[in-house]
Amino acid sequence: xxxxxxxxxxxxxxxxxxxxxxxxxxxISVWWDPQLRAGQEFAREIEKxxxxxxxxxxxxxxxxxxxHWVRAEATEGIRLEKLVPVSLDGTTxxxxxxxxxxxxxxxxxxxxxSEDYTKLIDDIRVRLGxxxxxxxxxxxxxxxxxxxxxxxxxxGVVCSILLxxxxxxxxxxxxxxxxxxxxxxxxxxxxxxxxxxxxxTLLLTLILGWRIHRQRYRHRWWIAVTGxxxxxxxxxxxxxxxxxxxxxxxxxxxxxxxxxxxxMHILAVDALxxxxxxxxxxxxxxxxxxxxxxxxxxxxxxxxxxxxxxPGCADFHYPLSWHRWNDQQPATINxxxxxxx
Numbered sequence: 001x002x003x004x005x006x007x008x009x010x011x012x013x014x015x016x017x018x019x020x021x022x023x024x025x026x027x028i029s030v031w032w033d034p035q036l037r038a039g040q041e042f043a044r045e046i047e048k049x050x051x052x053x054x055x056x057x058x059x060x061x062x063x064x065x066x067x068h069w070v071r072a073e074a075t076e077g078i079r080l081e082k083l084v085p086v087s088l089d090g091t092t093x094x095x096x097x098x099x100x101x102x103x104x105x106x107x108x109x110x111x112x113x114s115e116d117y118t119k120l121i122d123d124i125r126v127r128l129g130x131x132x133x134x135x136x137x138x139x140x141x142x143x144x145x146x147x148x149x150x151x152x153x154x155x156g157v158v159c160s161i162l163l164x165x166x167x168x169x170x171x172x173x174x175x176x177x178x179x180x181x182x183x184x185x186x187x188x189x190x191x192x193x194x195x196x197x198x199x200x201t202l203l204l205t206l207i208l209g210w211r212i213h214r215q216r217y218r219h220r221w222w223i224a225v226t227g228x229x230x231x232x233x234x235x236x237x238x239x240x241x242x243x244x245x246x247x248x249x250x251x252x253x254x255x256x257x258x259x260x261x262x263x264m265h266i267l268a269v270d271a272l273x274x275x276x277x278x279x280x281x282x283x284x285x286x287x288x289x290x291x292x293x294x295x296x297x298x299x300x301x302x303x304x305x306x307x308x309x310x311p312g313c314a315d316f317h318y319p320l321s322w323h324r325w326n327d328q329q330p331a332t333i334n335x336x337x338x339x340x341x
Contacts, residue, residue: 001052002030004030004053004055004128005030005049006059007070009061009067012061014107015059016032019117026125027125050073050076051080053082056077056080058085060092061088065094086103103119174194178271179304182304189272190271190301197236201232201236250296251292251294252268253291254306256284258337262286264308264309265283267307269307273305284308302322305317305320306331306333310337314340
């Protein structure tokens with residue numbers, strides 16, 4: 001009578017053979033079918049073996065999760081309380097088997113006795129009452145992809161953050177997002193938008209980070225998405241820190257190019273269109289069209305538009321870019337009266 005039965009899809013025969021060899025070397029007798037399964041003639045023999053063995057190891061892969069035979073054998077293993085599920089390359093087991101603790105193996109490590117294989121074999125020996133091998137588990141010569149070059153990855157992340165900071169992209173992107181949502185039908189305030197963005201990035205970083213941990217760092221796209229989300233969160237925190245340490249700009253100056261400046265006034269509004277000019281509308285110089293005004297400061301918002309008003313003319317809206325505001329560049333407004341007010 002054999003100690004253990006290996007259930008696998010035919011496409012994973014190489015992994016099954018390697019595992020069987022390691023188990024046999026550890027003193028565990030293994031029943032496994034190295035031939036292509038032909039159909040019902042195997043059913044009775046497999047059913048008989050499943051009842052005789054003390055342990056049923058199922059290899060979950062992208063092929064076996066779709067196999068009727070493998071699912072049936074795994075279900076019988078659960079019924080007999082003998083099932084030891086193993087996930088190949090981070091494959092998620094079928095829904096009904098996810099409540100069981102699942103060992104993780106990397107099919108790319110077949111050329112070496114990896115730590116994962118050694119641990120699995122020791123666990124099976126303990127389950128069979130044979131005790132641990134007592135051998136010191138060798139460290140894998142190759143770290144699971146993609147953490148083979150941790151220094152390069154760390155430098156890449158640091159350089160990305162420094163680049164965003166140096167170019168001012170983080171503040172520019174955040175400014176664009178808050179302005180767009182404020183101008184949308186949702187009318188989100190800038191502080192609400194930033195709070196939601198930070199909450200989402202923190203939550204996604206934790207979820208994706210846990211997913212990577214569960215999958216043993218093998219899926220590059222999970223790491224790429226997590227890195228991107230974390231970078232967005234760090235960018236927002238960086239922007240907040242910059243705002244906190246940098247004195248807030250509380251004034252705007254510039255000039256209006258027009259043929260007539262009589263009774264012309266100008267004011268500033270925020271992302272929601274609220275007036276933030278201190279003292280209301282500011283008169284424009286009738287001699288040269290220059291103006292200057294003080295504005296109410298805000299931690300999360302800034303003046304988004306300058307509105308020029310003149311009796312008999314429609315309001316003229318001048319978008320104030322983030323770069324012009326951040327660099328305190330004087331605004332130059334080319335004004336032409338359009339009848340309407």
